[in-house]
Amino acid sequence: MVRSLLRERDTLQILSHELQQKQDELYVENLRLQVELARYKKQYYGPRADRLHTEEELAQALLDFGEALEQKPANPDDEPPCTEPDQGVEKVAKVKKVRANRQGRRKLAAVEDLPVKTYNYELTGDERACPCCGVERKRIGQEERWQIEYFPAHYERIQHVRGKYACPACELNGDNPNIETAPMPKTVIDKGLAGPGLLAYIAVSKYDTYIPLYRLDDIFARNGFRVARSTQSVWCGKMSDGFERLWELMAERVRASHVVATDDTIMPMQAAGKTANARMWVYVGDESNPYNVFDFTLHRGRDGPKYFLKDYKQVLLADAYGGYNGVVAGNGITRAGCMAHLRRKIIDAEKAAPQITQEAVALIRQLYEVEKEVKTASVEQRLEMRQQRSEPVMTRLHEKFLAWKNELLPKHPMTEAINYALNQWQELNVFLSDGAVPIDNNISEREMKRVVLNRKNSLFVGNARGGKTAAILSSLTSTCRRLEIDPQLYLTQLLTNLPTIADSDLADWLPDRWKLAQVNRLTQLQDR
Numbered sequence: 001m002v003r004s005l006l007r008e009r010d011t012l013q014i015l016s017h018e019l020q021q022k023q024d025e026l027y028v029e030n031l032r033l034q035v036e037l038a039r040y041k042k043q044y045y046g047p048r049a050d051r052l053h054t055e056e057e058l059a060q061a062l063l064d065f066g067e068a069l070e071q072k073p074a075n076p077d078d079e080p081p082c083t084e085p086d087q088g089v090e091k092v093a094k095v096k097k098v099r100a101n102r103q104g105r106r107k108l109a110a111v112e113d114l115p116v117k118t119y120n121y122e123l124t125g126d127e128r129a130c131p132c133c134g135v136e137r138k139r140i141g142q143e144e145r146w147q148i149e150y151f152p153a154h155y156e157r158i159q160h161v162r163g164k165y166a167c168p169a170c171e172l173n174g175d176n177p178n179i180e181t182a183p184m185p186k187t188v189i190d191k192g193l194a195g196p197g198l199l200a201y202i203a204v205s206k207y208d209t210y211i212p213l214y215r216l217d218d219i220f221a222r223n224g225f226r227v228a229r230s231t232q233s234v235w236c237g238k239m240s241d242g243f244e245r246l247w248e249l250m251a252e253r254v255r256a257s258h259v260v261a262t263d264d265t266i267m268p269m270q271a272a273g274k275t276a277n278a279r280m281w282v283y284v285g286d287e288s289n290p291y292n293v294f295d296f297t298l299h300r301g302r303d304g305p306k307y308f309l310k311d312y313k314q315v316l317l318a319d320a321y322g323g324y325n326g327v328v329a330g331n332g333i334t335r336a337g338c339m340a341h342l343r344r345k346i347i348d349a350e351k352a353a354p355q356i357t358q359e360a361v362a363l364i365r366q367l368y369e370v371e372k373e374v375k376t377a378s379v380e381q382r383l384e385m386r387q388q389r390s391e392p393v394m395t396r397l398h399e400k401f402l403a404w405k406n407e408l409l410p411k412h413p414m415t416e417a418i419n420y421a422l423n424q425w426q427e428l429n430v431f432l433s434d435g436a437v438p439i440d441n442n443i444s445e446r447e448m449k450r451v452v453l454n455r456k457n458s459l460f461v462g463n464a465r466g467g468k469t470a471a472i473l474s475s476l477t478s479t480c481r482r483l484e485i486d487p488q489l490y491l492t493q494l495l496t497n498l499p500t501i502a503d504s505d506l507a508d509w510l511p512d513r514w515k516l517a518q519v520n521r522l523t524q525l526q527d528r
Contacts, residue, residue, distance in 0.1 A: 337427030383435030
């Protein structure tokens with residue numbers, strides 16, 4: 001009897017344990033589905049920014065309050081009394097000016113730099129006669145109104161006429177007349193129809209404003225000159241061949257940086273059956289080497305970044321992709337982590353553990369407040385401030401992660417985010433020992449948006465050569481944007497001079513050096 005009761009007790013304990021385990025699994029699965037649903041809803045309907053759900057509700061409440069306050073009429077009695085009348089009048093005038101500016105036309109940036117064409121309008125002789133006494137009225141002033149007009153682009157055919165010369169005396173004697181044709185400047189595309197400005201326009205349109213070539217075909221047709229997209233594609237390939245030496249030089253300068261930030265994304269490549277998931281990588285140099293260099297590979301293996309970085313020995317700022325472990329292993333590279341990735345993973349799990357999310361994000365926000373204060377500081381000052389204020393926050397955050405991990409189930413969505421942090425903890429702390437290392441990898445993630453927008457509009461590259469073309473032209477246009485250079489002007493001058501540039505002078509055409517030369521030339525002209 002006793003043994004039977006003991007067996008029943010053991011059986012019940014086993015069943016209870018199995019039921020509890022099943023309950024925990026269902027609970028975790030429910031949380032996982034909630035987190036996944038919230039992620040998809042955010043992807044399709046929500047903002048791209050990584051904000052807490054509670055913050056979004058607060059922001060919406062403040063927005064509704066502001067709209068209601070704006071519609072409410074102002075009561076002069078609500079204005080607080082001021083001790084000095086002059087200040088009160090000035091304050092009221094300032095408020096009225098601000099409100100007037102809100103309702104009026106917004107000022108356009110740099111509109112004063114546009115060329116001006118003036119049209120004068122005057123009254124005719126009959127219209128000048130005074131309707132009262134008939135005497136001709138005199139001009140006493142004028143009124144001005146400005147407009148900004150758009151004139152469509154136009155194309156010109158440039159005829160290059162090369163004179164041919166021969167010796168008439170030699171020809172008369174039956175000898176070789178020694179015919180010689182006058183030379184003309186070399187071009188990137190030998191005997192090509194497109195001039196440097198047209199080539200630059202196509203490259204900038206596709207790789208800086210993300211207009212696919214078939215849309216450019218339509219734009220050209222509207223302006224009276226048709227360029228098939230297959231022809232444009234060939235021209236882009238020829239340009240990338242000409243720019244390859246410069247791209248390699250930019251890559252060398254990036255590898256000379258103390259910190260290189262990198263990221264990658266899918267770049268679909270046309271293949272039989274369906275597109276292949278090739279990759280586009282970006283390598284962002286530091287302020288001493290301000291170049292954004294893109295590289296195309298057929299897969300996401302570590303061979304791509306390992307080959308590009310070659311003998312690089314300093315700091316690599318990247319996400320937690322495991323392929324970078326093989327890149328940095330045994331070659332002296334210090335790998336730095338990205339705090340923004342950690343914050344994103346924690347926010348993604350907010351539905352599963354809102355209280356933990358708020359505490360963790362509050363601590364991470366303290367780190368970014370320090371970064372905001374030291375943004376313009378020197379490397380030494382930044383490092384000192386981080387060690388004083390950020391290091392204690394990181395220590396507290398680590399303690400919190402360990403405590404939360406012991407409280408949560410192993411497969412809890414928040415546990416996955418915490419494990420990500422703990423596995424990357426050494427990399428995430430690199431910014432505390434090097435003031436030149438950013439706290440996150442957002443600088444390279446922003447450049448990846450260029451690839452995503454181009455991918456969204458153009459869908460895929462045709463082959464490996466097309467991927468290389470996209471990498472080279474994206475590198476130049478992205479670097480121009482980083483340096484606030486007009487890519488149309490830069491590429492036009494580069495294409496004009498490229499065939500005659502010696503390898504020893506190629507460094508002078510790097511975007512930052514070209515910009516410096518332009519500034520110096522403008523300064524000299526102004527000093528004359």
